Amino acid sequence: MVKLQKVHGSQNQFFLLDQTTLQQPLTENELITLTRHLTNVHTGILGGADGLLVVSQSQHPKALGKMQVINTDGTIASMCGNGLRTVGRYLAEKYHQKDFIVETAQADLQVSCQPDWSANVKAMSVEISPVSFEASDLPFTNLGTNQLINTAVPVLATDLKFTAVAVPNPHLISFVSADTLESNLLEHLGTKLNQPNPYFPDGVNVSFARIINEKTLFVRTFERGVGFTNACGTGMSATSLAFALNNPSANIFDQLLTIYNPGGYVQTRVHQNDDNYWIELIGNATITHYLEIDEADLHHNLTPHNIKITATSEDAAYRHFIAQHEGY
Missing domain, CATH: 3.10.310.10 (Diaminopimelate Epimerase; Chain A, domain 1)
Structure with a gap:
């Protein structure tokens, strides 16, 4: 069984898949198909999402991992700041590191753990670059x-x-x-x-x-x-x-x-x-659900009865925290 996460940064919602945990990594076409299946707001899992975050091993010597972002329509995004915070948290917990580099499509970016914003509200800081006006x-x-x-x-x-x-x-x-x-x-x-x-x-x-x-x-x-x-x-x-x-x-x-x-x-x-x-972008990195799926289903058509879903209490904690800070 493969464990995925459903995550969000500021309620920008994603599914997160670590390709390094698979016996056979998904091809790009399989990843796009999986993204469209998981994230569809009408037919997807858990009400869909805004995209799929794919974690894989980086070949860059200083990077702890690599992030790819696939939008819900199957297009590939250059970057995603909210997504990078959740990928950063995932890598920090996997490798027990607090400050590190993550490879993205166009740059290797600095990521660091921040003090929790509140009980059960994890926070991360990520670098957003490069910048161009041309x-x-x-x-x-x-x-x-x-x-x-x-x-x-x-x-x-x-x-x-x-x-x-x-x-x-x-x-x-x-x-x-x-x-x-x-x-x-x-x-x-x-x-x-x-x-x-x-x-x-x-x-x-x-x-x-x-x-x-x-x-x-x-x-x-x-x-x-x-x-x-x-x-x-x-x-x-x-x-x-x-x-x-x-x-x-x-x-x-x-x-x-x-x-x-x-x-x-x-x-x-x-x-x-x-x-x-x-x-520098600082914000929450919240895990809302863990999903356990047979790896074969990732390569083929997913069916909901083959997915074990476990909710966390983190989203409720985030919503409670935000409700206390809404006045501006």
């Missing part, structure tokens, strides 16, 4: 510029300014009013830019942010390959960077920020070294 790295085109930093883009939306940044997932960010945040504009724009379009040919994560005060934001993200999720770790990190760049007089760099989202909140710190940026 059109070719997102990519975007037909917008009349090679960078978008607090720039009006009338063809996307009137009366809004946008910042586009890859971290390395591509993000398009706008700071908006409460009324705009509650409107259907984010869904409209996210849907438009993640279908065939002349501006972001590979799609893009779109975030709207409301400034609560000089160290607090609320962010909602329409994720490429997923749609609306409770939280997007790289989206909140990218928004923190855009906030710092767009408000240079506020001295936001290296300060602890609180970023609320529909699934709770995280904390971030934006760092600058010369012309290079990176973001």
Whole structure:
């Protein structure tokens, strides 16, 4: 029997599979099929999820493991900040280490255990990088510029300014009013830019942010390959960077920020070294269920009666903790 986990960071939910525990690792096609089966919101297990986190052995000498992220639609994501926290916790507990490196699709990233946020609410810190504003790295085109930093883009939306940044997932960010945040504009724009379009040919994560005060934001993200999720770790990190760049007089760099989202909140710190940026993302890493599955079923069609599911008390603890910190 193989043990999977259902996990979440800020209620951004995933199934986690460690390929190193299998006698025969799944092929990429098998992983995509498994992801679509597990995560489907209507027919999946435990109400589905936003994707599958695949842990495997890294060939990089300093990395404790490797993470691959597969979205619910079967596409491969460059990175996932909320997912990396849960993978980081998994590797920390497996290898009894507190500070280490995890290989991701585009970079080897620093991960560290943090003090528990509350009883039974585990927390991790992860590095979000590399950062690029270049059109070719997102990519975007037909917008009349090679960078978008607090720039009006009338063809996307009137009366809004946008910042586009890859971290390395591509993000398009706008700071908006409460009324705009509650409107259907984010869904409209996210849907438009993640279908065939002349501006972001590979799609893009779109975030709207409301400034609560000089160290607090609320962010909602329409994720490429997923749609609306409770939280997007790289989206909140990218928004923190855009906030710092767009408000240079506020001295936001290296300060602890609180970023609320529909699934709770995280904390971030934006760092600058010369012309290079990176973001520290701190938040929960919660295990909600353990699943035991026969390995043969992973290679074929899963059926629910072949899965043993054991719930934990961690999600209830997280929800209780967040309910005590909702006022902002």
